[in-house]
Amino acid sequence: MQILKPVGREAASKKYDLLSAMMAHALAGDKHRQRLVLRLMALITTRYNWARDELSIGQREIARLWSVDERTVKREMAKLRGLGWLDQKHAGARGRVATYSLGIDRLLLDTRPEWALIGPDFVERLSGTPAAPESTVVPFQRPQSFTPEGLWGRAQMQLSTEDPPTFGAWFAPLTEIGVAQGRLELLAPTRFHAAYVMTHFGERLRMAARRADPSIRDVQVTAV
Template identity: 65%
Template sequence: MQVIRAVGREAAAKKYDLLSAMMAHGLAGDKHRQRLVLRLMALITTRYNWQRDELTIGQREIARLWCVDERTVKREMAKLRALGWIEIKQQGARGRVSVLGLNLDRILLDTKAEWPNIGPDFVERVGGKRAEPTSNVVPLHRPEPMPAEGLWAEARTRLAEEDPALFDAWFAGLIEAERDETCLTLFAPSRFHAAYVQTHLLERLRIAVQRCDGRVGKVRLIGP
């Protein structure tokens, strides 16, 4: 999967690819998902700075753009943060609005199932080899998949469906060590394995877990 970065000669095409993926995903969903995606697309096309990855707009402005009240804005933006589609880069303070960023890789990952609806040319163009750190580093000893139950078993299934190769390399060997109401602790087969997942893949891991149980918003990695 290509990484969308709006720079260089193909910047415009990459923007359209992302918006097309979001459009197809929204149209394939129910009315609530359609509306949420449309609202985010409105923010992207009117206020998003592609080069700096910054979305700076107040709730009052968003409410006016979406033709809703500010309470609806808070609720919808919370849904987008929970999906991992938007992230807070700088918290607003002293009358200044928060600076938000888009997790473009997460958006592409979540819309991948609907790419064929656009066409095989789109799938071939956008679905190329993913240029991310995990493509260059592999575990010295690939662990066998470990049995799991409950929340971690459900999260593992999600991760395996999203990217089987990445799952086999880094997630399959993780074991649930401890869980409380808000945090899931996972045990890795080595300190290197734990450190790598913590550094490069923790956000993907956290989102998968949170989507299985919204109360668990933190994931911690430990090693031998």
Template identity: 60%
Template sequence: MQTIRAVGREAASKKYDLLSAMMAHALAGDQHRQRLVLRLMALITARYNWQHDELTIGQREIARLWCVDARTVKRDMAKLRDLGWVEVKRQGARGRVSVLGLNLERIMLDTRREWANIGEDFVSRVGGPAAEPVSQVIPFPRSVAPTTKGVWGEACRRLADEDQGLCDSWFRALADGGIEQGCLTLIAPSRFHANYVRSHLMGRLLIAVRRSDAEVEHVRIEIA
């Protein structure tokens, strides 16, 4: 999958590609998904700073733009953060609003199933091979931990749907250590494996786990 970076000579077309993917994803869903995605698209087109990846806008301004009350703004922004589409870059303090950013890779991953609804030209333009991990290091082959049941099993299936190769290389070798007080423990086969997942893949991992069970708030990686 092509990584969206809406800057440079092709910035305009990349912006349209992102918005088109979001539109197709919304239209393929129910009214709740459509409304949530439309509201985010409104924030992007009206207030998002593409160059600096910053969305700086207060809840009152969002409520006015969306024509809703403050409670609805809090609820929907929380949903967008849980999806991983919106991230807090700097927490607001002393009268200053929070600075938000967009996880463009996460948005494109979540909308990928609907790309074909736009057309084959769109798929070929933004598709391509899945993005490589930050490091080119590939772990040695090892026995794969069973992940057929429970929250971790469901999360692994989600990760495989997103990127089969990445899942086979890094996620499937993690063994389920159980959930306690909202924290899922995963057991890595080596210190190197654990450190790599912690450093490069925790964001994607946590989103998959939380989508499998919203009551899980944290993931801890330990060594066998």
């Protein structure tokens, strides 16, 4: 999957692509997810600086925009941070509001299952690969290389759904060592594999583990 960066000559269309993916994701979800996505879209379209990747707005202003109280703002912003859709760059302080960056990569991963609802051209544009032609042939289903049991099993289910090629190449070979003091420890087949995963996919692993178990604070990948 190519990473969508809303800059350059095609910046406007890339922004619309991201918002379209969010819209399709919301419409396919329940009322709670729809409301959360709508609130984030309101922040993006009114206050997000695409060039600087910065959302700078106070809780009182958010409450007014959303037509809610500040307690609701705190709860919803915590959900957005927990999902990885927003990342706090600077905490609010006296005379200064909090600033956030937008988790575009995470948003694309989470909305990917709904891209096909928009159309094959949309899937091709965002994934960078041609859409598969329709066929009446039933493809051979390879057996899963994991069982969706336990913490790592649940995390693997999410990782395999959101990005199958990356999962097959880098996440499937990992095995669980155990959990200690809020850290999930995984074993890679080689030192290179462990280093590559931690460097390029460390945050994605941590997010998947936290979604499977909110008590997890970190993920460590090692090799024999």
